[in-house]
Amino acid sequence: MVNRTETRAEALRLKSIFEAAGAQSVEMDILQPAEVLLDLYGEDIRGRAYVTSDALWGEQMLRPDFTVPVVQMHMNEGAEPACYTYAGEVFRQQEDAPNRANQYLQVGYEVFDRANSAVADAEVFSLIRQALGDLPLRAATGDIGLLMSAVAGLKTTEARKAALMRHIWRPRRFRWLLDRFSGRLEVPETRAALLSADDPHLSGGPMIGLRSKSEIDARIDALREDAAVSLISDAEIDLIDALLSVRESLPAALEHLRDIAVDMPSIEPAVERLALRMDAMSDRGEDLETLDFEASYGRTSMEYYDGFVFGFYDQSRADLPPVATGGRYDALTKVLGKGDAIPAVGGVIRPELLLGLERGEA
Amino acid sequence: MTIKLGIPSKGRLMEKTFDWFGERGVSMSRTGSDREYAGAVEGVEGVQLVLLSAGEIPRELAAGRIHLGVTGQDLIREKLANWSARVEELAELGFGHADLIIGVPSAWVDVDTLDDLDAASAAFRSAHGFRLRIATKYHRLIRDYLREHGVADYQLVDSQGATEGTVKNLTAEAIADITSTGETLRANHLKILKEEPVLRSQATLFRSRVAEVDAAGQFALTTLKTKLGV
Numbered sequence: 360m361v362n363r364t365e366t367r368a369e370a371l372r373l374k375s376i377f378e379a380a381g382a383q384s385v386e387m388d389i390l391q392p393a394e395v396l397l398d399l400y401g402e403d404i405r406g407r408a409y410v411t412s413d414a415l416w417g418e419q420m421l422r423p424d425f426t427v428p429v430v431q432m433h434m435n436e437g438a439e440p441a442c443y444t445y446a447g448e449v450f451r452q453q454e455d456a457p458n459r460a461n462q463y464l465q466v467g468y469e470v471f472d473r474a475n476s477a478v479a480d481a482e483v484f485s486l487i488r489q490a491l492g493d494l495p496l497r498a499a500t501g502d503i504g505l506l507m508s509a510v511a512g513l514k515t516t517e518a519r520k521a522a523l524m525r526h527i528w529r530p531r532r533f534r535w536l537l538d539r540f541s542g543r544l545e546v547p548e549t550r551a552a553l554l555s556a557d558d559p560h561l562s563g564g565p566m567i568g569l570r571s572k573s574e575i576d577a578r579i580d581a582l583r584e585d586a587a588v589s590l591i592s593d594a595e596i597d598l599i600d601a602l603l604s605v606r607e608s609l610p611a612a613l614e615h616l617r618d619i620a621v622d623m624p625s626i627e628p629a630v631e632r633l634a635l636r637m638d639a640m641s642d643r644g645e646d647l648e649t650l651d652f653e654a655s656y657g658r659t660s661m662e663y664y665d666g667f668v669f670g671f672y673d674q675s676r677a678d679l680p681p682v683a684t685g686g687r688y689d690a691l692t693k694v695l696g697k698g699d700a701i702p703a704v705g706g707v708i709r710p711e712l713l714l715g716l717e718r719g720e721a
Numbered sequence: 722m723t724i725k726l727g728i729p730s731k732g733r734l735m736e737k738t739f740d741w742f743g744e745r746g747v748s749m750s751r752t753g754s755d756r757e758y759a760g761a762v763e764g765v766e767g768v769q770l771v772l773l774s775a776g777e778i779p780r781e782l783a784a785g786r787i788h789l790g791v792t793g794q795d796l797i798r799e800k801l802a803n804w805s806a807r808v809e810e811l812a813e814l815g816f817g818h819a820d821l822i823i824g825v826p827s828a829w830v831d832v833d834t835l836d837d838l839d840a841a842s843a844a845f846r847s848a849h850g851f852r853l854r855i856a857t858k859y860h861r862l863i864r865d866y867l868r869e870h871g872v873a874d875y876q877l878v879d880s881q882g883a884t885e886g887t888v889k890n891l892t893a894e895a896i897a898d899i900t901s902t903g904e905t906l907r908a909n910h911l912k913i914l915k916e917e918p919v920l921r922s923q924a925t926l927f928r929s930r931v932a933e934v935d936a937a938g939q940f941a942l943t944t945l946k947t948k949l950g951v
Contacts, residue, residue, distance in 0.1 A: 397852075397876070398852075401852070401873050401874065401875070401876075402852070402864055402867070402875060402876050402877055403864065403868050405860075405864065405877075406861070406864050406865070406868070454802040454803060455803070457802075457803055457806075522840070522843075525843060525873065526871060526873070529871035529873065530871075531869075531870070531871045532836075532839065532870065532871025532872070533871070535836065535871070536836075539836075547833070547834050547836075547915075549833035549834065549837075549915055550833070550834075550837075553830060553831060553833075559830045559831070560828075560830055562830055563826075563827055563828040563829070563830040564826065564827030564828050564910040564912075565828060565910055566826075566828045567826050567828065567888055567889045567910050568826050568828075568888040568889065568891065568893075568894050569849065569891055569894055570826070570829065570841070570845055570853075570894055572828070574844065574845070574848060575828070575829060575830065575831050577844070578831045578840065578841060578844060579830075579831050582831065
């Protein structure tokens with residue numbers, strides 16, 4: 360076992376690598392206002408983070424990550440461009456994986472830069488990979504921006520696109536919506552009855568609660584409009600499926616994605632962004648053939664990432680969490696920036712895991 | 722050592738549990754006054770009766786302070802993370818049936834499925850500026866269920882009683898609670914989503930996987946299980 364003193368020393372060593380790369384060292388509060396995180400992640404975060412409360416400050420959360428407070432700090436007071444590093448504990452409930460640590464150190468590196476996203480992506484990836492040393496880790500990469508572009512380009516209503524976009528990070532409901540919008544799922548009986556009723560309210564009870572009759576009517580209208588528009592074609596669904604199933608080495612994936620883009624021009628800009636990023640990674644000396652690309656990567660566990668995503672894994676130890684993860688989160692800066700936004704990308708390393716793997720003691 | 726068997730301390734649940742064991746040749750009775758929580762077991766040697774609130778039995782089983790316990794599956798799953806690693810289900814007892822359901826105002830003619838609830842939640846949040854509130858005491862079960870089904874933009878608000886009244890009182894928009902007949906829901910102008918219940922629960926005999934047992938205890942446990950046919 361790696362002891363805490365060694366882990367702390369390793370965290371400081373990693374942080375010094377990021378400082379040497381130009382990052383400014385920052386400290387974040389351990390207790391974070393719960394409301395911000397709840398608004399961002401929804402109720403799910405309560406199952407993953409520790410929530411506590413006091414009578415004066417209301418609900419507080421033991422920080423489940425640094426990204427949100429770092430973004431808030433930057434949006435409030437940061438100069439541009441900026442680059443930060445930090446090292447400290449994060450706290451996560453592990454109900455489903457009792458063997459995993461519920462508090463552990465994270466060392467992170469975050470870049471806020473408008474100039475060149477491809478270069479910033481490559482910089483963060485390479486810096487983290489180098490910091491991981493010689494361990495033979497599998498690097499997985501992905502790009503949530505591809506799926507988002509594909510959704511934005513569907514030949515369907517804005518309402519349907521918005522519904523799909525809202526569930527990009529919930530693959531099951533995303534699939535369910537796709538199936539319904541394409542007619543692969545039948546309209547539920549209850550909805551068919553509702554849409555065919557002359558007076559839909561006839562079957563309902565008295566109005567109680569905050570959700571008003573006009574809100575109910577607005578949704579019925581939306582359902583009627585939706586029932587009147589044509590289905591998303593099988594060809595378009597097949598293309599989305601083809602996109603989501605891309606899983607190969609990065610250069611092969613690029614070729615594959617370019618093939619798909621011929622029939623799905625909406626993803627072309629995102630594919631070209633991927634190509635630029637690959638060039639930038641190559642310039643930094645990355646061997647692209649050794650990097651995996653998975654189009655679905657990062658859809659379930661990394662809710663705020665909306666572009667490049669990556670993670671480093673020990674292939675012989677599927678039971679362990681990734682040693683490092685990261686990605687681009689432009690949209691998060693917009694949500695937390697109250698109107699302002701800035702392209703941002705970052706990643707974190709788990710020093711205890713890194714040290715443990717290096718010594719064969721993880 | 723004696724095996725400790727936790728039984729709900731009052732009401733129909735206790736009586737039906739006594740009946741269930743009695744039918745299998747293990748007779749139980751409360752001892753002392755009506756108000757004293759003590760009991761006796763006859764028909765098997767080495768088993769001690771512990772009368773507890775049904776809500777505390779999951780915790781006592783998980784802590785290993787009792788070896789066996791009768792309580793609802795809903796309470797076990799709500800109160801114990803990773804429950805199946807900590808207790809074993811020995812037998813469903815065939816009473817105390819209750820479904821954990823999600824209820825919405827029956828005026829919501831547009832909401833019958835989880836898909837509807839999800840869409841209504843999104844619209845509600847943008848109209849009111851906060852996430853649609855679901856009142857419940859089953860936080861873990863409901864949160865896991867809604868995450869599993871990809872429902873977003875809701876929040877759980879705690880309600881330890883009279884949950885069906887929260888919508889009318891404007892402290893929640895929907896509820897999640899245990900129901901057996903749905904009568905209270907209807908009386909409060911609520912309807913059940915037309916989905917499978919979140920959980921179908923009934924009174925169940927559980928065994929603690931962590932409680933220590935010596936040879937004598939193991940003998941008592943085996944004898945009891947044989948007698949009960951579980």
